Every structure is written in structure tokens, then in C-alpha cells.
Amino acid sequence: MRELRDARGLPRAQVAKWLRMQPNSLGGIENGYRVPTPESVDQFARAMSLSPAEERYLRKLAAVSKPKAKLPPRPKASSPSPDYSNVISVDMQAGLDKLVPHAAAWVDPQWRVLASNEAYRLAYPGLEGMGNVLRWFFRHPESRATMLDWEAEAALTVAWFRALVGEHGNPAWALELLRELGDSVDFARMWRAGTVTFSRKTPHMHLWDSRVGQPYTLLVQITRGPSDLPPMQHFLGIRMPYQGGDALLRRAGRLH
Numbered sequence: 001m002r003e004l005r006d007a008r009g010l011p012r013a014q015v016a017k018w019l020r021m022q023p024n025s026l027g028g029i030e031n032g033y034r035v036p037t038p039e040s041v042d043q044f045a046r047a048m049s050l051s052p053a054e055e056r057y058l059r060k061l062a063a064v065s066k067p068k069a070k071l072p073p074r075p076k077a078s079s080p081s082p083d084y085s086n087v088i089s090v091d092m093q094a095g096l097d098k099l100v101p102h103a104a105a106w107v108d109p110q111w112r113v114l115a116s117n118e119a120y121r122l123a124y125p126g127l128e129g130m131g132n133v134l135r136w137f138f139r140h141p142e143s144r145a146t147m148l149d150w151e152a153e154a155a156l157t158v159a160w161f162r163a164l165v166g167e168h169g170n171p172a173w174a175l176e177l178l179r180e181l182g183d184s185v186d187f188a189r190m191w192r193a194g195t196v197t198f199s200r201k202t203p204h205m206h207l208w209d210s211r212v213g214q215p216y217t218l219l220v221q222i223t224r225g226p227s228d229l230p231p232m233q234h235f236l237g238i239r240m241p242y243q244g245g246d247a248l249l250r251r252a253g254r255l256h
Contacts, residue, residue: 034187041058084232106235119237139184148215155190204244216241220235
């Protein structure tokens with residue numbers, strides 16, 4: 001709640017007044033010492049004019065939240081990341097390979113690439129070595145050279161990661177990744193924005209193919225994996241001629 005409030009530049013006292021509660025009560029919710037009731041979540045969503053994605057994110061967090069102890073317990077070791085090592089079957093990999101020349105991959109909630117085809121690996125140079133889409137965006141120079149609208153795509157990935165973190169109840173692996181990327185000025189800025197999304201606003205992703213020195217577009221489809229497997233998403237990028245226009249190429253420094 002605090003992130004959503006801060007993103008709108010609203011003081012706690014004003015929002016508490018809208019919610020008909022004391023500022024210290026709202027502070028307790030924001031700091032994790034109280035769990036919001038469904039009614040207070042409804043009131044907050046209306047008062048803040050939350051987007052559907054933001055409201056879904058808030059409800060997910062409220063559903064899995066437990067109040068903190070006033071005196072924090074002795075820290076425990078973080079739980080390990082979920083084990084996805086045996087999730088991708090031979091048939092699933094073969095399914096990705098059959099989609100070439102279109103880019104396809106399986107990605108987990110941490111944005112780790114579990115499996116991909118050759119077209120995907122060629123589309124995102126350096127990602128295979130990084131193993132994680134977020135790390136690639138903020139740690140690998142090829143991401144800026146490849147993504148023509150890097151700012152929008154990076155911000156989308158951060159907002160989607162925030163949504164997935166909320167959906168899984170702030171897991172330990174999320175905190176580990178946040179600490180790792182926290183020294184990136186761009187990542188910190190995008191995370192502080194508090195934006196949440198569970199989907200793309202546009203299916204078009206515009207990239208630069210350094211092998212031929214030409215732009216192109218992927219028509220992106222992202223779907224959830226089978227319900228009998230651990231949470232994951234299937235990425236499919238159908239390659240097509242460039243659809244982004246000259247203005248985007250100029251902003252990316254690819255057209256003078």
C-alpha cells in the first residue's frame with residue numbers, strides 16, 4: 001500500500017482520511033504489522049483509482065500476508081530457490097525447437113530462462129550466459145543494443161516481476177534478486193515507480209538484429225504453463241518485418 005501511495009505522492013494522513021481510519025492504523029498496514037481487511041482493500045482501490053493489475057497485485061499480497069511480530073524474530077536462513085532442474089521434458093524442448101525461426105522459451109517467475117530455442121538465443125545475445133531476463137536487461141550491454149525500446153521493455157519486465165513476486169507471497173528468491181540488482185540505478189528507479197502488470201500493453205517487441213544490421217519485430221505471446229507443473233510462462237515471439245517506425249529507430253540511435 002505504501003508503494004502505491006508514494007507513487008501517487010499522497011501523504012499518509014490524507015489517504016487514511018479517505019479510508020476512514022487513523023494514520024497509525026494505515027501505517028501498521030503499510031509496515032506489515034497489520035493485515036488489511038477485504039473492505040479496506042476495496043476502499044483503498046477505489047480511493048487510489050488503482051488499475052486492474054494494481055488491484056489484483058494488492059489483493060494477492062493481502063491474501064497471503066501475515067502480521068509481523070512487533071519485535072522481529074531472529075533472522076532465519078533464506079529458503080532456497082524452487083528447483084526447476086527436472087521440469088523441462090524432452091518433448092517440451094522439442095516443442096520449442098519446432099517453432100524456429102520464431103523465438104520461444106520457458107521462463108519461471110524469477111525470469112530465469114529454463115529452456116529456449118536457437119531463435120530465442122540469437123534474438124537476445126548474451127542472455128543464455130546470464131540465464132535471467134532481469135539480469136540481462138540491467139547487467140548486460142547487449143540488452144540496450146538489442147532492444148530498440150529498451151526503457152519500455154525493461155520497465156515492463158520489472159513491473160511484471162513485481163506482480164509475480166506479489167502472486168507468490170514475497171518469496172525469499174525475490175529478495176535475493178532485489179538485493180543483487182539494487183545497485184542498478186535504472187532498476188532501482190523502475191522498482192520504486194511501483195508499477196504492476198500481468199501482461200503486455202502491446203504484443204509488438206522491436207529489436208535490432210546485429211547479424212544483418214536491420215530492425216525487426218516480434219509478435220509476442222506469453223501464456224502460463226501447464227497447471228500440473230511448477231509456475232512458469234511460455235514465451236513465443238513470432239518474427240515479422242519491423243513495425244516500430246522511424247521515430248523509435250532515431251531514439252535508439254539506429255537512424256540518423
